[in-house]
Amino acid sequence: MNESLRQKKVASLVQETLSRLILEEFPADENGLISITRIDLGKDLKTARVFLSFYGGPPSDDIVHRLNKRSGFLRKANASRIKLKYNPQLIFSEDPLAHQEEKLDIILSKIQKNE
Numbered sequence: 001m002n003e004s005l006r007q008k009k010v011a012s013l014v015q016e017t018l019s020r021l022i023l024e025e026f027p028a029d030e031n032g033l034i035s036i037t038r039i040d041l042g043k044d045l046k047t048a049r050v051f052l053s054f055y056g057g058p059p060s061d062d063i064v065h066r067l068n069k070r071s072g073f074l075r076k077a078n079a080s081r082i083k084l085k086y087n088p089q090l091i092f093s094e095d096p097l098a099h100q101e102e103k104l105d106i107i108l109s110k111i112q113k114n115e
Contacts, residue, residue, distance in 0.1 A: 003041070011039040014048055014088065017081050021074055026067075032057020037095040041088060048088035051095035060094050067092040 003011070015036050022034055033055040040049045052067075054060045067074070071090040079087040 004043075007041045007043070007045065010045055010084065010088075011041045011048070013082055013084075014041075014078065015039045015050075017078050018050065018074065018090075021077050021081075022067075025070070025074070026063070028057075030057070031063055034063060037098065044086070045084070046086050046088055048090055050090055050092045051097075052092060053095050053098040064092050064094055 015038075018039075019036050022036070026034055028034075034057075035053045035055075037051045037053050039051070041047070050067075052060075052064065054063060057063065068091070071092065075087060075090050078090075
């Protein structure tokens with residue numbers, strides 16, 4: 001997807017702010033480590049798909065479900081911290097690239113062992 005400079009700047013700002021909010025609202029000792037890997041913004045900047053990766057804690061589906069349930073609160077808290085014309089609707093999902101990277105690492109380590 002070709003993102004405009006404005007989309008990239010807003011995505012970066014939203015990612016930074018949301019990362020802090022998630023740290024505050026979803027402590028790592030209860031939920032494991034939650035990391036925002038990337039944010040895809042719509043061209044109109046009204047929708048943000050937030051991709052996450054997880055380490056430890058409860059199943060990732062549970063965390064994604066809880067984040068989506070609290071997306072209204074997180075959107076409002078995000079709006080109070082950054083001033084944008086349109087505060088994007090937040091849609092959380094697990095980043096499929098994290099699993100692909102994990103699989104590639106396993107394959108590469110097997111190849112190195114065979115050499």
